[in-house]
Amino acid sequence: MDDQTAILVTGASGIVGYGILKTLKDAPFPLRLFGSSIYTMSVACQFCDTFLKAPRTEDSGYLDWLLAMITKLDIRVVVPGIEVDMFFLNKHRQQLSKINCFALLNQEKLIDLCRDKWTFFDFLSGYKLSCLIPTETWNGSINSLTQVSYPLLFKPRQGYASKGHRLVKSKAELTALPSSFVDTYIVQPYIGNKEQEYSIAVFGDGKGGFFNKLCLRRTLSPMGYTDFGQYVELDNIDSTLKELCAILKPLGPTNFQFRLHDGEFKLLEVNPRISSSTSIRALLGYNEAVMALSYFLKGQAPSLPVIKPGYVVRYIEDCVFYEDGHHF
Template sequence: MKNVLVSGAHGLIGYGIIRSIRMSETPYKVIGITIFEDSVAPGFCDLVLKAPLSRSEGYIDWLLSTIRDHRVDIVFPGFEDDVTIWNENIQALRDTGVAVVMNKSELIPLCNDKWDFYEVLRNHNFPKAIPTFLSADFAWLEDNLGLPLLLKPRVGGASRGIVLVKDEETFNLHKDRIGPELMVQPYIGNDEEEYTTAAFGDGNGGYTAIMTMKRKLSKQGFTEKATVVESPLIEETVSALCDIFKPIGPTNFQFRQDDGEFKLLEINPRISSASSIRSAFGYNEPEMALEYYLDNKLPEQPTIRKGRAVRYVEDFIFKE
């Protein structure tokens, strides 16, 4: 039996990965790591270990020792910071002999900085990119983009830190941060027309499996409600993006529809927080990743079941 380690086992991405692994017909020993002593992780894992903070001194040494001590075969980053930190230490991880579920190394820092990412799209004349600027000239922005505007953090995710600008007064409160921290975009579409697509990149400019859902976000920025959809237009756009960035393994693409076009919001080069929902409809990214990173077997397109999903708070009872 293979030993699988998942970080962030207390969180939505982490236990989504774990629950998806449990759907596989192949049994695995799942080791969850978390910074919390009283999380839900023991309800899903065979073994739970308390980890130091991901950005603390000694974290990587602790992780490497844990991998060796528990003879871990494969590791999944289930926490956003771990994607970056593991990628920065990827060779040390691989030197233990463990398989690491990690996308193309160059793509991870590129997607972390949305301005750098936009510049690549612009250099490739990618037509579905949202126009993005570092200008702090409100009059020019209003004349060329209209109102409202969005001020988006260059680094970050889950819609955290986004400022909706409807007037110059609000703009001026944040204008000094434009460039170093924030970038400017027009407000496009609406919250009812957001889509999340998972594709399994082959590393050569294509993908071998794909699934799209129309979604509604929670206040925390995660998918709260989702409906399975098919969209040839989105699939064509994902093909074009894969040709540019050549992702490897699980990759998440987020879109917003505007005037009949699907505009790219961002790419997350990892398993997304909606992985457990996708698995329930037949698109099991963690299982695909196990087969690819352990056995070098690219997935085939699975049959996707139709339906919708709603997330809600649930109790998990640990009896003494």
């Protein structure tokens, strides 16, 4: 990599975006970090060298803005910090490549597959995996469900961070669901408990294997991101990860989420990207953003990281930006 390789992290105001920026500051090679956000008043300014005010990804002019910034600032790599940007960059990765910019993304097919939870689980159901949770779509009729054992968990087919999840505990609650749930939600039995939820990061080789992994037992905040993560050794999950990776062929940072239920690890979802736990993992010795830059830009296969066992607790912190330009 050249001196001061320019990296742009989008969605830098969010916990994933500024988490990536924080971990990239520990890179053993020189980087110039840009962070972009639709929010001017953003903590992202503390973690990047230059902050960019961006239009919304959904705006018609966003692609032109992004390409102009990449060209003007000689940005070599764009890293999506929010899910909508991952899907956007996945769609336009060829246009970035034409201007010598690399989008740090997983396999195109895997990103598309994970966009819809029903499509994802329906695809995996053809492989008869023991880790799969029985999953159905909701068409508004109780009679259409093959399994009705309360509580039932309703999840939006498209969404992230547990947003929109609804736990249904009775037939009365089921029949009272709004019509907006029809065809937009999947239904699953509620399995396990919150104390036995795990976030597993792997670095996929794109061929059906993975270089390394880090396992966290975690709890979620009301916002849906990890607010407590404890390093755990889960060698008994390797066979499940190998099965899934052989099918999905992830490339680079990939996040698998499981719950332990009746002695088995059950798959909650797969995030084909750097997830909100990335800064927690880095504190424990697993810096996946740096691994990814080393791999994709320098061709260095990720080695087994030296893990510092422990746990990480997230808390709210204040960041002040004074009018004289200094902040702490």
